[in-house]
Structure formats: structure tokens, C-alpha cells
Amino acid sequence: MEQLTLTTPALLFSAISLIMLAYTNRFLAYAAIVRNLHDRYKKEKDSVLKAQIENIKKRLYLTRSMQIFGISSLLFCVLTMFLIYIEQQFIAVWVFGFALLLLIISLSLLIVEIQISVKALEHHISDIENN
Template identity: 75%
Template sequence: MQELTLTTPALLFSAISLIMLAYTNRFLAYAAIIRNLSDKYIERKEAVLIRQINNLKLRLNLTRWMQILGISSLLLCVLTMFLIYIDLHNAAVWIFGLALLLLILSLAFLIREIQISALALEHHLSDMEKQIDS
């Protein structure tokens, strides 16, 4: 088995930071869309808007879990470095493995969220095509 050093978990810092930036940008985009949709829904309560609101609620929930899992992964990487520093290498290996698992779950949630986002855009395009055709 290869030895886990301080640099191994440190390598994930930049990757996780970039991922968290992307997640935050998604979250901010959803916030803007939801505010806009809220105004439209107050004006007219259409089925299309309700479907979009439900879709956004799901995507927002997924994004929240992506962020929680990503931040937890980063936290466990820091804990891994501390455990290595105080010579608890066995615990460090297990904690680092858990950090990797949380990162994998975060990315899996991202894949699901992208699928839902693409489907939402397809519905939106379909609605626009119906308006063009009529």
C-alpha cells in the first residue's frame, strides 16, 4: 500500500474549490430565475409556470446537496492532513477515502442535476415551438 502524504489531500483543494465555484454560480442563477418566475406566477398562474417551479425546486435541492457534499469532502481533506500531521496514518487513509466518496457523490448529483436541467430546457423549447406553430 502506498503511503498517504500531506500533498495528496492538498491536491484536491483546487479541484474542490473550482467545483464549489461552479455550484455557487448554479445556485445564484437559480435564485435569479426563481425571483423572475415568482413575479410571473403572481401575474398569471399557468400550468407551465407550476411545472417550472417544481423543476427548479428539485434542481435547487440537488444543488444544495452537491454543495454540502463538496464542502464536506473539503473538510475531510483538511482533517486528513491534520491526521497525517499528528501521525495517525490509518485514520487519515480512511478519512481521505470518505472524502473521495463524498466528492464522488457530489459529482453524481451534478450529473443528475444536468440531466434535469437539459430536460427542462427541452420542455421550454417545446413550448416555444408550439407557440411558433400556432
């Protein structure tokens, strides 16, 4: 097995940081949408609005999970660096592998969330096309 160096997990820092920024932006956008939908639903109890609220709720929970797995991945990368620093190479390799697995899960959830988002937008587009 090849030696894992401090620079290997450190390479993921910038990538994970950018991913987390994108996730946070998604979360903030959803928060604004939820507030808007809430206000509209208070005025008119429309079934379409209720469906939109359910859709955004599902996307919000996915985004939360994406953030949790992404942050956990970063945490395990830092732990990997610490283990390398204290010369626990064998454990460091396994911890880094786990960090990569968490990042894979986070990105996989992003794919699912994007598919749900596209379906929601397709409903809006079909409304426009039908009118």
C-alpha cells in the same frame, strides 16, 4: 499500503474549490430564476409556470446537496491533512477515502441535476419548434 502524504489531499483543494464556485454560480442563477418565476406567477397563475417552479425547486435542492457533499469532502481532506500531521496514517487513509467518496456523490448529483436541466430546456425548445 503506500504512505499518504500531505500533498495528496492538498491536490483536491483547487479542484473542490473550482467545483464549489461552479455550484455557487448555479445556485445564484437559480435564485434569480426563482425570483423571476415568483413575480410572473403572482401576475398569472399559469400551470406551466407552476411546473417550472417545481422543476427549479428540485434542481435547487440537488444543488444544495451537491454543495453539502462537496464542502464535506473538503472538510475531510483538511482532517486528513491534520491526521497525517499528527502521524495517524491509518486513520488518515480511511478519512481521505471517505472524502473521495463524498466528492463522488457530489459529482454524481451534478450529473442528475444536469439531466433535469436539459429536460427543462428541451421543453422550451419544443415550444419554440411547435410555434
